[in-house]
Amino acid sequence: MSERLLREQQELLNKVSAEVGLKTQVDVQRFDNVVAIAEQAFAKFPTKPAFTSLGRTLTFADLDKLSRNFAAWLQHCTDLEPGDRIAVQMPNLIQYPVVVFGAMRAGLVIVNTNPLYSEREVEHQFNDAGVKALVVQANVAETTAKVLPRTGVKYTLVTELADLHSPVKRFLINNVAKYIKKIVPPYDIPDAISLNQALAEGAKHRYEPVHQMADTLAMLQYTGGTTGVAKGAMLSQGNLVANVLQVDELLETHSLTKEGQVVVQPLPVYHIYAFMTCVFSILNGSHMVFVPNARDIPSVVAALREYQPTTFCGLNTLFVALCNNEEFRQLDFSKLQVTLSGGMALSHNAAQRWQDITGCEVAEGYGLTETSPVVSSNPGTRKIIGTIGIPVSNTLVKIVDDEGQVQPLDEPGELCVKGPQVMQGYWQSPEETAKVIDADGYFHTGDIAKIRQDGFLQIVDRKKDMIVVSGFNVYPNELEDVLYAHEDVLECAAVGVPDATSGEVVKMFVVSKSGKLTAEEVRDFCRQSLTAYKVPKLVEFRKELPKSNVGKILRRELRDNS
Template sequence: MAEASAEIHDLIRITSDALGIAAHADSARFSDVNAVINHASGLFADKPAFSSLGHSLTYARLDEFSGQFASWLQNHTTLEPGDRIAIQMPNLIQYPVVLFGALRAGMVVVNTNPLYSEREIEHQFNDANVKALVVQANVAANTAAVLPRTGVKHVVVTELADLHPLPQRLLINTVTKHVKKLVPPFSIPGAVGLRQALVMGARKPYSAVSVERNALAMLQYTGGTTGVAKGAMLSHANLVANVMQVDAIFETHDFGDENLVMAQPLPVYHIYAFMTCVYSMVRGGHLVFIPNPRDLDSIVKVMSSYRPSLFCGLNTLFLSLCNHDAFKALDFSHLRVTLSGGMALTHAAAEQWQAITGCEVSEGYGLTETSPVVSTNPGNCKRIGTIGIPVPDTEVRILDDDNVELGVDQAGELCVRGPQVMLGYWQRPDETAKVMDSEGWFRTGDVAKLRPDGFLQIVDRKKDMIVVSGFNVYPNELEDVLYQHDDVLECAAVGVPDDSSGEVIKMFVVSKSGTLTADEVREFCRRSLTAYKVPRLVEFRDELPKTNVGKILRRELRDSA
């Protein structure tokens, strides 16, 4: 593939300069992720680092516990640096302890969705050749059934409040297991409790491991909704580079004189939320985990108790919260920054969120394969409907179907090159070759354009595009229009095969009142859309299928249509 278009490159640079964003990030500041941990524990020892379920760990305690876990891995298992260790748990303070402990011991982390089916767990563990597992007790029964068919040799089990002090620990764990019956019975021979592992690890200091900058840090699996999940190989250099790229953009946000407090309801095993774990440590921030993003009351409680200055979310979560009475009654004077990613942000969601919280949403864009951030709206210039500008040291270009490079305001496939782009897919050179070339360009599979104002705009996923009588129709556009309807809570547009036009548009809708009709949907769309973009078919549902992050699964809707 050719070099990036000079026209696009120059416009992005002009825009970045005008907004005071540096051309390059300070990626050399940290040699690896372990250097970030050492930096944070040294500078911010007494500050709270992570919280969940009402309890916080300071940076000093995080340093202590993660060191103990690293020691247990080194001295009480057969693991060697480079071996893969899976972490299967929701947003709990145990997560960063295990994560950073594994990295300190030179292991490669494999984030595993706690809600995976047995088939998905077995595929991931065997594909990555996982040798060790840390699993939360609530989901251990499902995983236990799979373990005999994998190469996992060491298992650590943690309960919800394992790192809480007494009597909180005993109370929460007992109620969870015996009163709420949320821990199904399981048997994993030889499994060790997390608290036991930490006690054993405390007997001897861990030995610092020399990690090469380009050494593998994570296998982050992706693509499970569109085929066999593939492990994106993310190096220490990838992760550190992206942290510092994001930090350069964050210089444009105004956090005032208060400490950075981040509310994270999105699951940390997802790359979007994972990156906030590492990033918050660079700034000495306090990251408050919310274990279940579908429990809106728990989000309200965190917002009230911790008064975060930064909230991480995505479109469906914003809409749900904006329709939650207790959330709307909160005091949002502390909230300075709201980040959106993972799916397209609609104008309706952005406008409702700002009207209720007084805080504008900054939409960004990223992928698992890019560690994840490619671009974001800076704090001093937010353009709703765009994904902002590329983070420093990131090149982009737009290609048509014949791989011809396009210019400004022309839609085509977005390609990315930068230090955050993955090493490739684990043990899948053929799949890697489909999306990456020898010069490091990664094909995102997303249709985008660079607007004349220098901001990138995602038009849609190539595979989600609907073709009606030869005309390309992008679902995001249709959904963005329909979300303006007062009675629409959620919607998703898909293409349905049709003998005469190739495809027709079908819109799936969740009505707030339950009284909305198909004719009303079509009539509303006709006001803003040309005739061939008006959905011919409308189906109402009580809810739409979503990933665990909350992204609507158009593919599942398309298959059911």
């Protein structure tokens, strides 16, 4: 029964892919590794702008030269070897691609590290990954400096905000940050050197290419999931290359012009979603404009005004914040061709407001750290709000119940994914890997989804976020989507809390625009669209909701503190 259902569903998905113009198979072995993608771009687009931050732009030729110098420093001025891990701890700055592509050219494994991590989180990640080298931004070096003696890090490089600017601008920006804004706390890291010093030393040596095969480990991308200690997803060169080429094929359905693409990126590049947009932008010679802090809405608006992007990557909370900004609503969006959404569920209200203001539909997609990250997306030729589209090329999906049986169309179950973008496993955790990758090679996502009659996938909710009220399954995404339509709701999040009578009840956390919304008004509004057991029994108003580094609302934190 399961095999027949799986075959019929795959035939439906293939049929829909053909209708929307998405190839079910592409050559994901076109490049051996990510470095090959970059080096092709260096040769094809040398004079084009590649990356910009804080007003300074690197061309592809600049990125080629600087990343070669960094790779040469790693090869000739340290005893690091291919396969050793290097942590990169910085926000969206042009130094980031220099360091990452330089390290990859030297065959090192990238360990992206959130600059806002606590001492405990930094120490765990560095020790778990066996990090031997670190590049850290000076603004966050104070916290990291405290844990370095308890790690195996041998080489530490520090970079300041404007290190790759001209000497005058470098002096001004770095000193303003340090002495006027006072956003660079003092730190003590013995034997640390500056990134610029390493680049200068590396320029004196010859970079020696390191060949890396598709199964060579490229990154340890740490993910906390919904519970437990953060685990390192092992992403190979082949995983990353495959996902770049899968996304490239997907964007063919959006009829993007290849020339002159500009991407404004406010999401943090140490997160897999934004990281892969960087690699993808290099493939086609696009210009990526970094915004160092996505929560600084005026700076995001300023970047959009100055650079007028053709592509914008965001998520629900960012779309909501921007659409509530008066200056954003006055911008010229005539060049905006594609808006992509991921990272969390996109509400109907946020998608509609974005389209009304910008004239550009949002294409929602879905992915995870463990899948490099893209699994599916709405194609440019057919966008259906409330769905995550169809699987990208070379990707199989199945929906299973708790016993592993394939579910029929429109029946919810756990979404499982198989494809060349699925990770090799969790670093040094075979037991954890076995829990999520089954004998057939499918990764079990932990998300509840369904395949609709039209072949589009729809996320119902996180398996662990599901609320059970008197035996009935309640999915927070549905409740939040309803409440986001209320004109006075800026943000909201639904969680389940224990209840002696019904097992759990729905509690809704709400950020009111006016500050005058009442709990009864929230419940009355929900009653118009939801059956009685789904209506929030408890309502708590907050000035803001806790969010992850990419702006995803943290339901678990709200639930744990309820």
